[in-house]
Amino acid sequence: MAGVGKSGSDAAADLVRARERLLTRGGPRNRRLDAEALREALVDLHEFWLNKKAAELGITPGSGFAVVAVGGLARREMLPYSDLDLILLHDNVDPKRVSEVADQLWYPLWDAHIKLDHSVRTVSQAVKVAGDDLTAALGMLEARHIVGDDGLSTAMIGGVRRDWRNGIRSRFDELVNQSRSRWGRSGEIAHRAEPDLKNGRGGLRDIQLLDALSLAQLTDAMPGLGPDAPGGGMAQAHRRLLDVRTELHRVAGRSRDQLRAQDADEIGAALRIGDRFDLARILSDSARTVSYSVDVGLRTAGNALPRRGLSRLRRVPVRRPLDEGVVEHSGEVVLARDARPTKDPGLILRVAAASAQTEMPMSAPTLNRLSEEAPELREPWPKEALNDLLVLLDSGRSAIAPIEALDRTGLWGRILPEWGAVRDLPPRDAVHTWTVDRHLVETTAFASGFTTRVSRPDLLILGALLHDIGKGRGGDHSVVGAELATQIGNRLGLWPSDVALLRAIVRFHLLLPETATRRDLEDPSTTQGVVDALGGDPLLLELLHALAEADSLATGPGVWGDWKSSLIGDLVRRCRLVMAGEALPQPDPIDPEHIARAAAGGVHVDLKPEGGQHTYVVTVIAPDKPGLLSDAAGVLALHSLRVLSASLGSHGGSAINSFVVSPKFGTPPAAGLLRQELIRASAGELDLVALLDKKERDAIASAPVRVGAEGVPTAFAQAPPRVLWFDTDNGPILELRAEDRLGLLCRLAKAIARSGANVRWAKAATMGSAVVDTFCLELGPADTPALRRQIEQAVLAVVPAPRPKREPVPEER
Structure with a gap:
């Protein structure tokens, strides 16, 4: 076979050289190709080579052979160092002839050191492999005819997709479990210092998962977030992930899925995004968009699975009331039939509060309808809207998913316009686990567990939500955040005294931990300085004590421990002794008319x-x-x-x-x-x-x-x-x-x-x-x-x- 492969090897070497020229000098006039143009050029280059080689080998229409691409080439997402995934289909051709054609197709690629994932199948064999192996099935669902007998390609692709639709009910659980196992190994892209762009939660594999569910006719390929969604929705997120992975290949000089910290600045500059922090913010936004769509897609697909046996006789799910204008249907929170979002601006918060309390997700159509029809809340907010916000925030970890869903669909930014500056903002300190916006939500979830420690649980959870709201704007975030907290408190309709207290919570949220860990607590001036800063207010001290613990727990592992707890506790006890004499509860005066x-x-x-x-x-x-x-x-x-x-x-x-x-x-x-x-x-x-x-x-x-x-x-x-x-x-x-x-x-x-x-x-x-x-x-x-x-x-x-x-x-x- 050496003689047979020599000229083929030379041709494959030409393919390698052409690819290298694209990576180093770019396109015409040596212009460096951007990520998207580079992928298109690589697809054209490989298809051109395969067509030329197939013509040499007699792989033509009616020949009984076809070359089918899977993987990146099939998706037209060829990356600089992607594997070339090919299937040589044949129509029960003589095995000797099949072996000869396969050798002449594969050996030149191997000799040129091109990474090749290949197989030789008949149509029935390919369909059977897809039926037996879930990973193979997911790959062949994306298959695309390249050259040769297109009837064979059509038969294989049609057969794989038909069997996929017919068998999805029995394979759905395996598909979900496989995805969760992958997420467990690779983590979330949005909250990893060195994320896996392909396999991580919110990555490119998840987009392929949605495509597979779409081909099974169980959901849309972009469930919940179309092109009109904030930030461009799924399409924009997909393109950004591909662009980053493309540049990652180009920078690394080889195939790589994990974005290393030392490469982030170079990739950010190549994509004209900025530095590594700007890149991290883009990735967080994209990955969280994909994650939300996957949640919606899996939920929609699960509800749409065809029923068998006695389950076909099951009655239509009952719509159960949850709140005014809000009902539960098929395990999701949806709008009641008579709900009128255009006349009810508080409906967004009632839907979210019901979702958090019942731990049932909000349906994507409901969120889309609210996004399109619900008006802005008037200022100051009515009391019932503020109460629904507090119910949502006080739901602990059950509030995280509803807030994330509101944020991905643009509704959370409507409730809190100031949120935009911290959305997907990466932390500057490595001790922080989460992006700034997620840290605020995590802090609120922890603070909800401390509400019985304080006499004003409402101000505790609002303070937890807003304590870092001043980040991302320049200057001291505590000072900037205090001004924003005043603005937000007035908009929420808080009493002026409560607005002042909320402002103080945000302004001094670092006072206790910084003083306790950096100052001499035996020095009376240390305690007096804290008391003076807080204006001698024992309620503010109580709220800051609870917030300090919630903030530390939400920061990352090891930030809160016995040492820090004892220091802050000692400081708080000393401050209380200096303050002393807090007022006791008193009855309200009775109206003379009563x-x-x-x-x-x-x-x-x-x-x-x-x-x-x-x-x-x-x-x-x-x-x-x-x-x-x-x-x-x-x-x-x-x-x-x-x-x-x-x-x-x-x-x-x-x-x-x-x-x-x-x-x-x-x-x-x-x-x-x-x-x-x-x-x-x-x-x-x-x-x-x-x-x-x-x-x-x-x-x-x-x-x-x-x-x-x-x-x-x-x-x-x-x-x-x-x-x-x-x-x-x-x-x-x-x-x-x-x-x-x-x-x-x-x-x-x-x-x-x-x-x-x-x-x-x-x-x-x-x-x-x-x-x-x-x-x-x-x-x-x-x-x-x-x-x-x-x-x-x-x-x-x-x-x-x-x-x-x-x-x-x-x-x-």
């Missing part, structure tokens, strides 16, 4: 709009008696009225309770109906707890549940519940910090009453999915540590238990 109504006697229930689109004030005035608070709160919960805040007091023998509520669906019931049911409940005709238990059991909950003390399924909490006691001249005060639950205020009041305590006054506040409820109790001579423990145990028995600890494993850097 006092006048109470003097008239009887039971009164008023309901009026509070100012927001979905917010109302319910005022209950009735003769004060044990159980009234529980009954009133239970009636509201039974009618799907979520208590956002409450002020509960008494005057002259009458209870005066005001509740700020938000209906879960539609409009609230008439005040007259609420009054009638309150009277029935007070008379013992309604077992409110039993009715609430049934309503809770029937509620949609995809997250894990536990059975509470009363045998009721209770959603897990992000943070452990906490009970605080304060002693005052008017009696002990119990403050509960916990996760919210259907009818929680009703259950708490009943639990306290059963323990033998009377409630003098109470205040309740719901911030997102967290509650801070305060009860001033009348215990009398029976006030003992044992009684307080009994009351505390009764209260804790009706709140959600903390979710089992599930620490994320950060990506390697």
